[in-house]
Amino acid sequence: MRYLIIGAGAVGGTIGGRLFDAGHEVVLVARGANAEALREHGLRVELPDRALSLTVPVAAGPEELTPRPDDVLVLSVKTQDTAAALAAWAAYGEDVPVVCAQNGVDNERMALRRFRDVYGMCVWLPSSHLEPGVVRAPCAPLTGILHLGRAPSGADDVARRIAADLETSGFAAPVSDEVMAWKYAKLLANLGNAAEAVCGAEEEASAEELTARARAEGRAVLAAAAISWVSAEEYARVRGDRMRLLPVKGEERGGGSSWQSLMRGTGTIEADYLNGEIALLGRTVGVPTPVNTALQRMANRFAREHRKPGSLSADELAALMGA
Numbered sequence: 001m002r003y004l005i006i007g008a009g010a011v012g013g014t015i016g017g018r019l020f021d022a023g024h025e026v027v028l029v030a031r032g033a034n035a036e037a038l039r040e041h042g043l044r045v046e047l048p049d050r051a052l053s054l055t056v057p058v059a060a061g062p063e064e065l066t067p068r069p070d071d072v073l074v075l076s077v078k079t080q081d082t083a084a085a086l087a088a089w090a091a092y093g094e095d096v097p098v099v100c101a102q103n104g105v106d107n108e109r110m111a112l113r114r115f116r117d118v119y120g121m122c123v124w125l126p127s128s129h130l131e132p133g134v135v136r137a138p139c140a141p142l143t144g145i146l147h148l149g150r151a152p153s154g155a156d157d158v159a160r161r162i163a164a165d166l167e168t169s170g171f172a173a174p175v176s177d178e179v180m181a182w183k184y185a186k187l188l189a190n191l192g193n194a195a196e197a198v199c200g201a202e203e204e205a206s207a208e209e210l211t212a213r214a215r216a217e218g219r220a221v222l223a224a225a226a227i228s229w230v231s232a233e234e235y236a237r238v239r240g241d242r243m244r245l246l247p248v249k250g251e252e253r254g255g256g257s258s259w260q261s262l263m264r265g266t267g268t269i270e271a272d273y274l275n276g277e278i279a280l281l282g283r284t285v286g287v288p289t290p291v292n293t294a295l296q297r298m299a300n301r302f303a304r305e306h307r308k309p310g311s312l313s314a315d316e317l318a319a320l321m322g323a
């Protein structure tokens with residue numbers, strides 16, 4: 001298989017880099033300063049025990065590639081960039097399998113509008129991308145656990161072949177008939193991204209409390225909408241101690257993916273598809289979601305105003321939210 005990684009940031013760079021290092025064919029699709037750095041210096045993947053320097057082929061878009069029957073598109077842009085990425089790749093042909101290696105639960109629906117064979121991937125892969133051409137993945141012995149299956153449900157040989165390649169590349173990749181149940185569980189975990197981004201990664205007690213309230217709202221909404229999710233206990237059991245968070249180059253991990261958006265000042269953040277997914281479902285089933293709605297609004301404001309993570313304390317945030 002040839003993996004075309006659309007969005008060579010934290011997740012895409014790590015998955016693409018580790019696949020390439022294990023001998024699989026990979027093309028990194030990147031833009032801007034990241035594309036320039038990747039073309040000039042290659043990709044650097046920093047792991048707890050070593051750094052990989054990899055000369056991976058780079059492309060700006062589909063016009064630079066000739067389609068092959070063994071191509072797989074791996075979508076690893078933030079959800080707010082999914083629609084534009086899918087539009088750019090639609091001409092590549094509807095037969096190409098598309099793997100959504102992303103948080104949230106909306107990417108698969110967006111991809112199914114344009115492609116027939118869409119796969120959800122539940123990405124448990126703490127990773128960072130704060131400098132062009134460089135990604136950091138601080139977990140070991142596994143770099144990540146990537147549940148994979150057809151969207152909305154089912155499994156097939158393509159999923160099993162992709163999983164087999166990932167299993168040779170530093171990941172566990174269980175194939176699941178119900179991958180979206182894993183992704184809804186991950187969505188609940190990611191309801192903490194906004195508070196972490198706004199209040200900073202040195203979690204204060206009240207940010208944790210806000211996150212706990214956001215998750216309680218999330219569980220109430222999913223239950224009212226009759227959506228099933230894998231329990232936190234089951235998720236923890238699967239991880240076991242196979243993914244220990246370790247320092248890389250003597251540094252602890254800064255913060256999660258939304259924190260990194262603010263750190264890099266990208267101007268956008270994924271909150272509409274994380275806390276906003278709960279707000280949308282809540283409105284649909286008539287369950288109020290004031291905490292998620294407020295976190296979504298505040299995260300968007302921080303991104304728009306290019307504010308750095310941690311520039312509002314959890315107490316100030318709670319007060320602004322009227323909590």
Ligand SMILES: NC(=O)C1=CN([C@@H]2O[C@H](COP(=O)(O)OP(=O)(O)OC[C@H]3O[C@@H](n4cnc5c(N)ncnc54)[C@H](OP(=O)(O)O)[C@@H]3O)[C@@H](O)[C@H]2O)C=CC1
Binds near residue numbers: 088103
């Ligand atoms: N980071 C993490 O620890 C984890 C992240 N996730 C999820 O994975 C997904 C990806 O997140 P993450 O890797 O952190 O994001 P990053 O911002 O690190 O990487 C995304 C990359 O995609 C690029 N991009 C956006 N649109 C396009 C396009 N049309 N063509 C080519 N490149 C494009 C971005 O460029 P630019 O910088 O110019 O915007 C960026 O380099 C998200 O859904 C996130 O929630 C899941 C688990 C862990």
Ligand SMILES: CC(C)(CO)C(=O)C(=O)O
Binds near residue numbers: 124126258
């Ligand atoms: C892995 C985790 C939960 C934290 O890094 C994440 O999904 C994110 O950063 O968005």
